[in-house]
Amino acid sequence: LPQQRHLPPAANRQKSSVPRLPPIHAASMRAAKALVEKAVKLKKVFTVVGPYPVIREELRARGWVERHLSSTAQRAHRCHGNELDCGDEGGLRAEIGYGGVKEERLDNLEALMSRMVRKETAHFFWTSRRDDIDCRLLQHDQVINHYANAAAFATKVGLCMNLRNLRWFDAADPDTFFPRCYRLGADDEKQAFIEDFRRTACTSLLQHVVEGSSHRRADAKEEQLHLPEGTDLSKHKLPFVNAGVIATALRVCQHYLGVLEHRDIDVTMETDGEVSWGAFLQDYYKVVHEGASVRGGGVFVERCQAMLHKLQEVCPQLGTDGLNNIWIIKPGAMSRGRGIVCKDRLDEILAVVDNDKSLNKEKKWVVQKYLERPLLVHGTKFDLRQWFLVTDWNPLTVWFYRECYLRFSTQPFSTKILDSSIHLCNNSIQKHFEPARNRHPAVPGDNMWSCSQFRAFLHQQGRSAEWDVVTVPGMQKAIIRALQTAQEQVEPRRGSFELYGADFMLGRDLRPWLLEINICPTMAQSSVVTAHLCPAVQIDTLRVVLDRRSDPSAHTGGFQLICRQGPVDVPYSLGVNLAVEGASLRPPRACRHNALVSLSHSDLSSQQLSLESSKVSESCQSGKERKSKK
Structure with a gap:
């Protein structure tokens, strides 16, 4: 009898990564094989990573x-974190753990065909x-749902x-649709x-004076009416600052207008460098944040x-x-709201970067002007x-x-509390x-x-036409x-495509x-709205990407073509290398210098000898001539 192979105990035996399949009927096996052969012939084999x-x-x-993919590759994908590529709602971990998106269990036939x-x-x-592949x-005929170097516009720093x-x-002016933004890690x-920030403090103070003068007088009179008789009013007066703070703000704004009109080129103008900004900002904080009044501000x-x-x-x-001069501080390449804070004081904003000990700060922090007067729905902030x-x-x-869909805050809107x-x-x-x-009960619980719901709200406000005309x-x-x-920075690979999610806020207009x-906008079905829209946008994406390849007139669902530029011709290259190379000049060697010096001395000596010999010959010749004359 042949020698039997001794197997290790079951407890120590490694499990195979390939799942064992239960028996499949012969008819199903033939159908699966035929489907696979057809798919391979038509190049219809796909790979999906994620839920x-x-x-x-x-x-x-x-x-x-x-x-x-193998189970090992799937686990590596889940464990490998990438702040840029894993999506704005937490990537796979967030979508699996929250919102009703679950990993798919394959049936026996699908596993067999795989x-x-x-x-x-x-x-x-x-x-x-993107880094999964x-x-x-x-190859040119392989399609993938990512472009390389999309960080040029899909990160806060790149944008x-x-x-x-x-x-x-x-x-166009980016200030008309993108709030002012700066990299705090770059010195300039x-x-x-x-x-x-200083200039905005000046304009905010002017708006405060215009909008709040009558309200403050009315509030002061009402407060006095509620005080008991015999109360010393001097003890209940609000703190005040001198009217010079308004004069300073007006002077700074006037200088800014002069700079915009280029009046500072030929004429020396009074600059805002003469302003004591520390004292000005403290007075500004007292007036706007602490409720102090301006003496003589009327x-x-x-x-x-x-x-x-x-x-x-x-x-x-x-x-x-x-x-309130609120600014929002964001990490440059993170998503899902991580690390974002709102601040309204200059020293607190700068402390975020000053306390950061990392070496590469230029791409880490951005600060952006917060929209303090957005459009509200029932007193609640939202974004699109x-x-x-x-x-x-x-x-x-x-x-x-x-x-599109709206995302609401859970708290009523206020600029006095800077909570996330x-x-x-x-x-x-x-x-x-x-x-x-x-919070208003009309705001949805999810x-x-x-x-459509938002447009109905606008219709109630008599502003339904503005959605199609303005928004x-x-x-x-x-x-x-x-x-x-x-x-010019994104790699324009043929055969690639990508679905993005843009976030907007609306002004009162x-x-x-x-x-x-x-990048990778979330497809988590975390609400009634997203349970309908997220599957729809995925289906319509495939209609545009796949169905239109075989049928240019195919229905594109909810997608509308809004931009198609003319092709940009690649300039003809002659293969000429026009690079300019430079090399530093080397000082002469010491030995060569000595040789040149010695050579110059020998040449000088020979010249002196020849000169002296010529003088001797001349003197001899003149002596012979004198003897002959005698």
């Missing part, structure tokens, strides 16, 4: 077969992180820097932010109104700046999540989704808070509205302009303000 059951279902309905194509080439990839190794170059791409931008109301009218013509964000799809970068081709539960509408932040008792065109223009400024653009 995307809608994508899997839609691809299978189109005759695609999935090639699964094993059949495990050695085949996948021609469609949908992943939640090395795009450099892909902040590239929008400054908008004037080279479009005749840090100084520019300090100047902006005489400045008309001058403040006139100055604000002039500033309104050159400062497009003056209407949203408000009174708007999807858009890029299918080509040369020519730039952008699709805008017709549906009030000012950050991100669902990954708000899900940790319970709705406040004093903190989300559909676009939607404004969002489309902002998205296109952000992409234009980053077009319904003008949209772009906050940020997110």
Whole structure:
């Protein structure tokens, strides 16, 4: 008898990563084999990384077969964190753990077909992180849902820097749709932010004088009416500051207008460097934050109104700046609201960077002006999540989704409290808070509205037409302009596409303000609204990306083409290397210097000898001539 192989005990035996499949009927086996052969022939093998059951279902309905990654690769994907690529709602971990998106269990037939194509080439990839697949190794006919170098516009730092170059791409001012933003880690931008904060304090003080003078007088009279008789009013008066603080603010604003009009080029103007900013900001804090009054400030109301009218013509964000000078500090490449804080004092804002001991600060922190006067729904702040799809970068081709949704805060809006539960509408932040008792009951308990619900609200306010005339065109223009400024930095790979999520806030005039653009927008079905919209946008994405390849007239669902540039020709290259190289001059060697010196001495000696010999010969010749004459 042949010698039997001794197997290790079952407890010490390693389990195979390939699951054992129960018996499958012969008819099902033949059908699966036929489907696999057809899919391989038509190049319909796909790989999905992440909890995307809608994508899997839609691809299978189109005759695609999935090639699964090994369990080891799946675990590595879940454990490897990347702040840029893992999505704005926590990537796989957040979507699996919250919001109703669960990992899909394969049936026996699907697992069998996956094993059949495990050695085949996948021609469609949908992943939640770009680094899951090395795009450099892909063939031209392989499709993936990511572009390389999208951080040029999909990070807070990238968007902040590239929008400054908008004037080279479009005749538009980024200050009309993107709140002012600075990198606190860069010294020049840090100084520019300090100047902006001081100037905003001046304009806020002027607005405070104009808007609050009558209210403060009425409040003071009402307060006196409620005091008991015989009360010493001097002890109950509010603190006050001198009216010189208003005069200083007017002088700074006037200087700023002069700089914008270039009047400081030929004429020496009084600069704001002469202002004692420490004392001014302390007085500003007392007036705006602590409720102090300005002694004799009433005489400045008309001058403040006139100055604000002039500033309104050159400062497009003056209407949203408000009174409190609030700025929002964000980590440069993080998502889901992590590390974001709101501050309204200059020293506290600068302390965030000054206390950071990291070496590379330029890309770590950005500070952006907070919109203190947004449009509110029943006294509650909200923001908009708007999807858009890029299918080509040369020519730039952008699709805008017709549906969006609103995300509400759990607390009523206030600029006096700088808590994240009030000012950050991100669902990954708000899900940790319970709705406040004093929040309006019409605000939904799951903190989300559909676009249709919001339009119904606007209709009740008599403003339904402004959505189509002001808001939607404004969002489309902002998205296109952000992409234009980053077009030269993103790798325009043929066969790639990417779905993005842009976040907007609306001003009281319904003008949209772009906050940020997110890679891998969440598809978590965390509310009734997202349970409908998230599957719909995934289905419509496949319609644009796959169905239109075989049928250009295919229905694109909710996507609308808003931009298709003309192709940009690549300049003809002659292969000439025009590089300029330089080399430093080397000092002469000491030995060569000595040799040259010795050589020069020998030459000099020979010249002297020849000169002396010539003199001797001349003297001899002259002597012979004298003898002959005698």
